[in-house]
Amino acid sequence: MRLTCPLCGPRDRREFYYYGSEDYLQRPGPDAGPEAWDDHLHLRDNIAGEVRDLWYHETGCSQWLIVTRNTVTHEILSTELVADRKKKGVRA
Amino acid sequence: MRILGKGQIDRNRPISFRFDGKTYQGYQGDTVASALLANDVRLMGRSFKYHRPRGVLTAGSEEPNALLEVIGATNQTPNVRATMQEVFEGLNTQSQNRFPSLAFDALGVNDVFSRFLSAGFYYKTFMWPRAFWEKLYEPMIRRAAGLGRLSGKHDEGHYEKAYAFCDLLVIGSGPAGLAAALTAARAGADVILAEEDRELGGRLLADEPELDGAPARDWVATVEAELRGLPNVRVMTRTTVTGAYDNGTFGALERVGLHTPARADLPRECFWRIVAKRAVLAAGALERPIAFPMNDRPGIMMAGAVRSYLNRWGVTAGKRVTVFANNDGARQTARQLMAAGVEVAAILDSREDASAIEDCPVYLGARVTDTSGRLGLRAISGSHVGGDFQIETDCLAMSGGWNPTVHLTCHLNGRPRWNADIAAFVPSEGAVPGLSVAGAANGDFTTHGCLAAGQAAAIAALAEIGVTAAAVPLPRAEGVPYAIQPLWLVEGKGRAWLDFANDVTTKDVKLSAQEGFTSVEHMKRYTTQGMAPDQGKSSNVAALAVLADATGRGIPETGTTTYRPPFTPVSIASMGAGGRAEGFAPQRFTTSDQASRDRHAPMIEAGLWYRPSYFPKPGEKTWRESCDREVNMVRSAVGVSDVSTLGKIDIQGKDAARFLDLVYTNTFSTLPVSRVRYGLMLREDGLVLDDGTTARLGENHYLMTTTTAAAGLVMRHLDFIHQTHCADWDLRLISVTESWAQFAVAGPKARALLNAVLDAPLGDFPFMACGETQVGGVKGRLFRISFSGEEGYEVAVPSRYGESLFRDLVAKAEAMGGGPYGMEALNVLRIEKGFITHAEIHGRTTAFDIGMEKMVSAKKDCIGKAMAARPGMVGEEREQLVGLKLSQETKAFGGAHLFTQGEAVGREASQGYVTSVCWSPMFGAMLAMGFLKNGRARHGEKIRIVDHLRDLDLIAEVCDPVFHDPKGEKLRA
Amino acid sequence: MRYSGWKVITQGLLGNKGWTPAWRDPAPKAEYDAIIIGGGGHGLSTAYYLAKNHGLRNIAVLEKGYLGGGNVGRNTTIVRANYFLKGNSEFYSHSLKLWEGLEAELNYNVMHSQRGLINLFHSDGQRDAFARRGNMMINQGDDAILLDREGVREHLPYLDFEQTRFPIYGGLLHPRGGSARHDAVAWGYARGADRLGVDLIQNCEVTGIDVEGGKVVGVQTSRGAIKAKKVGIVVAGRSSQVAAMAGMRLPIESHILQAFVTEGLKPVIHHVVSFGMGHFYISQSDKGGLVFGGDLDFYASYAARGNLPMVEHVMEAGMTLMPMIGRAKVLRSWGGIMDMSPDGSPIIDKTHIDGLYLDCGWNYGGFKAVPASGWCMAHLMATDTPHEVARRFRLDRFRTGHLLDEEGTGSQHNLH
Ligand SMILES: Cc1cc2nc3c(=O)[nH]c(=O)nc-3n(C[C@H](O)[C@H](O)[C@H](O)COP(=O)(O)OP(=O)(O)OC[C@H]3O[C@@H](n4cnc5c(N)ncnc54)[C@H](O)[C@@H]3O)c2cc1C
Numbered sequence A: 001m002r003l004t005c006p007l008c009g010p011r012d013r014r015e016f017y018y019y020g021s022e023d024y025l026q027r028p029g030p031d032a033g034p035e036a037w038d039d040h041l042h043l044r045d046n047i048a049g050e051v052r053d054l055w056y057h058e059t060g061c062s063q064w065l066i067v068t069r070n071t072v073t074h075e076i077l078s079t080e081l082v083a084d085r086k087k088k089g090v091r092a
Numbered sequence B: 001m002r003i004l005g006k007g008q009i010d011r012n013r014p015i016s017f018r019f020d021g022k023t024y025q026g027y028q029g030d031t032v033a034s035a036l037l038a039n040d041v042r043l044m045g046r047s048f049k050y051h052r053p054r055g056v057l058t059a060g061s062e063e064p065n066a067l068l069e070v071i072g073a074t075n076q077t078p079n080v081r082a083t084m085q086e087v088f089e090g091l092n093t094q095s096q097n098r099f100p101s102l103a104f105d106a107l108g109v110n111d112v113f114s115r116f117l118s119a120g121f122y123y124k125t126f127m128w129p130r131a132f133w134e135k136l137y138e139p140m141i142r143r144a145a146g147l148g149r150l151s152g153k154h155d156e157g158h159y160e161k162a163y164a165f166c167d168l169l170v171i172g173s174g175p176a177g178l179a180a181a182l183t184a185a186r187a188g189a190d191v192i193l194a195e196e197d198r199e200l201g202g203r204l205l206a207d208e209p210e211l212d213g214a215p216a217r218d219w220v221a222t223v224e225a226e227l228r229g230l231p232n233v234r235v236m237t238r239t240t241v242t243g244a245y246d247n248g249t250f251g252a253l254e255r256v257g258l259h260t261p262a263r264a265d266l267p268r269e270c271f272w273r274i275v276a277k278r279a280v281l282a283a284g285a286l287e288r289p290i291a292f293p294m295n296d297r298p299g300i301m302m303a304g305a306v307r308s309y310l311n312r313w314g315v316t317a318g319k320r321v322t323v324f325a326n327n328d329g330a331r332q333t334a335r336q337l338m339a340a341g342v343e344v345a346a347i348l349d350s351r352e353d354a355s356a357i358e359d360c361p362v363y364l365g366a367r368v369t370d371t372s373g374r375l376g377l378r379a380i381s382g383s384h385v386g387g388d389f390q391i392e393t394d395c396l397a398m399s400g401g402w403n404p405t406v407h408l409t410c411h412l413n414g415r416p417r418w419n420a421d422i423a424a425f426v427p428s429e430g431a432v433p434g435l436s437v438a439g440a441a442n443g444d445f446t447t448h449g450c451l452a453a454g455q456a457a458a459i460a461a462l463a464e465i466g467v468t469a470a471a472v473p474l475p476r477a478e479g480v481p482y483a484i485q486p487l488w489l490v491e492g493k494g495r496a497w498l499d500f501a502n503d504v505t506t507k508d509v510k511l512s513a514q515e516g517f518t519s520v521e522h523m524k525r526y527t528t529q530g531m532a533p534d535q536g537k538s539s540n541v542a543a544l545a546v547l548a549d550a551t552g553r554g555i556p557e558t559g560t561t562t563y564r565p566p567f568t569p570v571s572i573a574s575m576g577a578g579g580r581a582e583g584f585a586p587q588r589f590t591t592s593d594q595a596s597r598d599r600h601a602p603m604i605e606a607g608l609w610y611r612p613s614y615f616p617k618p619g620e621k622t623w624r625e626s627c628d629r630e631v632n633m634v635r636s637a638v639g640v641s642d643v644s645t646l647g648k649i650d651i652q653g654k655d656a657a658r659f660l661d662l663v664y665t666n667t668f669s670t671l672p673v674s675r676v677r678y679g680l681m682l683r684e685d686g687l688v689l690d691d692g693t694t695a696r697l698g699e700n701h702y703l704m705t706t707t708t709a710a711a712g713l714v715m716r717h718l719d720f721i722h723q724t725h726c727a728d729w730d731l732r733l734i735s736v737t738e739s740w741a742q743f744a745v746a747g748p749k750a751r752a753l754l755n756a757v758l759d760a761p762l763g764d765f766p767f768m769a770c771g772e773t774q775v776g777g778v779k780g781r782l783f784r785i786s787f788s789g790e791e792g793y794e795v796a797v798p799s800r801y802g803e804s805l806f807r808d809l810v811a812k813a814e815a816m817g818g819g820p821y822g823m824e825a826l827n828v829l830r831i832e833k834g835f836i837t838h839a840e841i842h843g844r845t846t847a848f849d850i851g852m853e854k855m856v857s858a859k860k861d862c863i864g865k866a867m868a869a870r871p872g873m874v875g876e877e878r879e880q881l882v883g884l885k886l887s888q889e890t891k892a893f894g895g896a897h898l899f900t901q902g903e904a905v906g907r908e909a910s911q912g913y914v915t916s917v918c919w920s921p922m923f924g925a926m927l928a929m930g931f932l933k934n935g936r937a938r939h940g941e942k943i944r945i946v947d948h949l950r951d952l953d954l955i956a957e958v959c960d961p962v963f964h965d966p967k968g969e970k971l972r973a
Numbered sequence C: 001m002r003y004s005g006w007k008v009i010t011q012g013l014l015g016n017k018g019w020t021p022a023w024r025d026p027a028p029k030a031e032y033d034a035i036i037i038g039g040g041g042h043g044l045s046t047a048y049y050l051a052k053n054h055g056l057r058n059i060a061v062l063e064k065g066y067l068g069g070g071n072v073g074r075n076t077t078i079v080r081a082n083y084f085l086k087g088n089s090e091f092y093s094h095s096l097k098l099w100e101g102l103e104a105e106l107n108y109n110v111m112h113s114q115r116g117l118i119n120l121f122h123s124d125g126q127r128d129a130f131a132r133r134g135n136m137m138i139n140q141g142d143d144a145i146l147l148d149r150e151g152v153r154e155h156l157p158y159l160d161f162e163q164t165r166f167p168i169y170g171g172l173l174h175p176r177g178g179s180a181r182h183d184a185v186a187w188g189y190a191r192g193a194d195r196l197g198v199d200l201i202q203n204c205e206v207t208g209i210d211v212e213g214g215k216v217v218g219v220q221t222s223r224g225a226i227k228a229k230k231v232g233i234v235v236a237g238r239s240s241q242v243a244a245m246a247g248m249r250l251p252i253e254s255h256i257l258q259a260f261v262t263e264g265l266k267p268v269i270h271h272v273v274s275f276g277m278g279h280f281y282i283s284q285s286d287k288g289g290l291v292f293g294g295d296l297d298f299y300a301s302y303a304a305r306g307n308l309p310m311v312e313h314v315m316e317a318g319m320t321l322m323p324m325i326g327r328a329k330v331l332r333s334w335g336g337i338m339d340m341s342p343d344g345s346p347i348i349d350k351t352h353i354d355g356l357y358l359d360c361g362w363n364y365g366g367f368k369a370v371p372a373s374g375w376c377m378a379h380l381m382a383t384d385t386p387h388e389v390a391r392r393f394r395l396d397r398f399r400t401g402h403l404l405d406e407e408g409t410g411s412q413h414n415l416h
């Protein structure tokens, strides 16, 4: 299995650490309540098909990536930097 | 028997090798199978279940019968295919799964009782009495089962792993593979051509067709010479592509050194990970047997294998050969044998309308109905339209048609498609992204067709990656279409084998259908069809045809079982190459490593690092003596310890303080410059992740320390929080763990020792201060922190100065009655002081549990705060950190459970457990830490400690975990 | 038909013509009292105990493929009761007791073999953690023995004791731990359930769950709609999809776990051995293959197949621990879809929909749970109250914080 890091190019899966669904990006506010936090940390759509999940280029550039992937075929559709998302958001 | 003038073995290089204690002669180029056949040895193995005598069936890696042990000088290798093992001088082999000898095998009695050993019989019996299963039945079954033997000795062989990258991977070097490789090579693409055999050519070698009117071998040689001469081509023989994986990755096993006597410069095997932009599968096809009664005797072989032995090794597998087939291809076997002067008794063609014109008798619409010959075929019975007949024959060449080698196309869950024209499964298109299939592997059984398809596949594959390849001139070859009429089994009295290796017969498959195991997967599992070392390569299709018939369904609806990696079995040692001993995980060494070893400190593993356990002094007999001395030394004079393994993360930027406030439960923005603060970090789920001190080196510059074990974890965690939640902040993080060597200097004489090494004496430097310092002209850092409870400092210098600083500190400390201390003493010191480690923060404890809930600032949000407030995370039900004072010097260990006195011991009664224990020389008692239900409210209670495993039942007093200097006066001294 | 050694002999003499199907192949009825979705180990045992313990007769198991084709037929067959948290401890202890009577209960030889399981440890800290576990096992009434290095050597002389990377300090021996024949467990329960009248319906995929007024009324399937008063979702790696049909989002992420078997070998490994530092475990099947595995591939997946990095990691761990297996050849590798929960422990609970029950979150340890999971799920479905030994397997515990995290790795699904 290979992923293309936006910074480093195509790399072997061994260089990456997998965390989980992109749900982890939507951190609730401190007072959002237990349901929101349960949703954020535990509950998952867990789709058989196209998903967006988070990988860390641990032995590469230390960047966290959002990877669009198919969980049935293991096809990798795209990769982008998590950090870009926040930076872009701020600029907009 | 060897045939003069035939075969490509080197007759000038005779080789002697052993099989079952006897020495035989072969030639360079022989396999064990070809050489044994040349010596008229037909009996080579015993089957798995019935221990039936077996000979070689095939000439390739799909061999189910002729499995041997290869005996090396120091070790042995089981289950080696005689068809794949090349002979070399001194090769020693022996048969397996037989006792006492191959010709007489005591477990051959199983065969007599075979009617009681039908598919799945073991599920129905051996149940009574219950205790007999482990004691009698199972050991008996285990001994009878299995094939070859491992020696039980470590495999000291040398194995390697490697990566390779290419534009086009061509798998197989028959006509299709060679045409593909040549086309791609001339286009300048990076090509890897992988061939399982020791030679290129595939069936061109075995069948010897003519290309351009000359022996195919000539063309193969020309192409090979060209390919080997090109810098953009890597030709890999003896290399089996074993698996297709995601995104263009393939696994491949190269048998580097198995064909020669052991050589120091050659690994036995090399496991390759090949990353290919595109791949062409040209792995050919495998011939399949016919399930006729008693079809398993030595001498009954695949027709194509008989041709291989004739043409490649100049061997005839029998003196009087009979051919039994349902297709045209097998006619070649008869013709080529006759041309070589071997007698062909007859051809039995199951088709009624096939040609009867050959130079030997031809029976049309014929079947083999029985065979005889206990240790080797002697005669067959047959029937045809004209009636029954008998033929004396010592070799039966059979062919039930050919199955394309679709296996790799199934590795990513692809399902092959049934093609009725050739009565076989062919690959589904696109089953493995980036891999196309050409030639016989795709169901194209003419040489001409294979050449053209290989070329076309290469051109198309390269076009997809932007490389233009031109057609290359291909040789002229025959193009006679393949004609076959399916014949899967011949009904009759005797047993008819499908899976030779696992002894699965047509009756077993029918029985499984009769008992309701009608899905092909159920049949496989119930009968074990296809689960032997050959993975049913030659038998699966016939078995499912028999199942289809028994259940009244067609073959396509019945479907196939799934082929999974590896294509052929791969040694654990090759895929695990590099893993032996220290190779398994990286080793990390501190700068003081040598200095510690010089002092004979036993080194122990901690988070991939090695750290000294204690520093024995002459005369000290146990670790405890050394440890006690080191503890006393720190408490009374001064000790030096390498703490460089703790994670160090450099954090800079205008928003660094804000960031720390988010990741720590407590506040760091209020920390003054040149001060250090202890911090507690939670996971987002509210449980403690790690703890450590963080120093504010400048207004926008912090240095965080983590525990040794969690250094990587914390770095990842911080990167995540930064990049997801505050990528727009002015913030930079980097791990500097390896950049600094850091030493703890602790004890009443710590300041004196520091003054002896620092360039300038230490001025006012209160507890939790930090700042720059200078040692021997080198800029360093100094922190006043303590993990021992004594006045303590940590001095850090760039790593390259670490060793000399350590040696200097230790020497000067010793002059003051101090010295180095190791992990054992460190552990005692921290328990006495009530400091926690990962024995306490083991991933299930909260800030509340360890008595630090006040450190979770009410004034701000932090990672983990919300989830830490869940009802299950707080309250009396939680086990809380306590100290445990044992009344006497007794043995006590971590892992014991706590019980309220007077209550029965049991699961629900357990009140908690002990995490850390030490002998405290200062208190003259065993001290412990542990977690106790509602423990903070129970200080003073006498509690029972039960350790079933070490047979201990003790009483301890619950107390505050800080035993030593609870007010912290020493720290601040 | 009752199975016995005698039957095997008489049938053998009669040409094995008299064996009857192990189970019927019924067409689905229009309505059942209870439907179990999923014909894996847990689904089949649930149906069996619903019939056996609670007297229900009008029950169906709906299986989208063939019975036992999921994880129950893909696992590495370790059966143990060596947990240390209240909640898990009593449940697996109960399960092991059921295992010990399973052959007699089902009249089927599931080859439950209590050959002993050894968990190795490699530091003082790990030893204490295993001691905590072993003491809890004994608190629970099960068995455990703490072995030192020499004790391990007596049992497993072939380990590399000179290896200094993760030197062997000792091991926790669980004498009643062992393995069983996975397919036989599924088939044994299937046959047992069928004999009690349960309809086992294969090639019947559930595609929808019908709910009316907050109450379950039936399911939609590839073989038509079927009404039911009670429905149990027991589909392991597919839990999220099936629960989604009822509008639920589960605390589950599906991951791939690979396993490996070698060619047959004469007996060399007589225990189940687990090497925590390398995430490697191994045993030898009665047929002679070394059966072993390691960690998840770690990425969410429904592909039921894995990749080389974990394959190689497992092999490397094998080589560092017991280099004598180097020349054994891996015959087959495969993968299963694991229903990973955020604390590594399972869920057996009601849902917010009346009559809809959930049994999932088995991570990679659900094979040994097959008997007790069925026992407790049947109890829950029949009585609407959790069984005593499964009462801590609540669906809401992640929200409330009553976690059962044996690994201590936290809420990340793939770390258990
Ligand atoms: C490689 C591997 C090794 C393992 N090793 C061990 C071990 O050593 N010890 C241990 O205790 N556990 C082990 N496990 C875990 C264990 O196998 C599982 O936890 C357990 O089998 C899961 O429960 P099950 O048997 O009911 O699941 P499954 O057998 O997967 O059953 C679920 C069934 O539901 C069916 N289904 C899904 N969706 C639908 C639908 N919509 N309609 C109808 N049917 C549906 C599926 O087809 C499947 O048959 C291992 C698992 C794997 C993959």
Ligand SMILES: [Zn+2]
Binding pocket: A005, A006, A007, A008, A009, A057, A060, A061, A062, A063
């Ligand atoms: Zn990168």
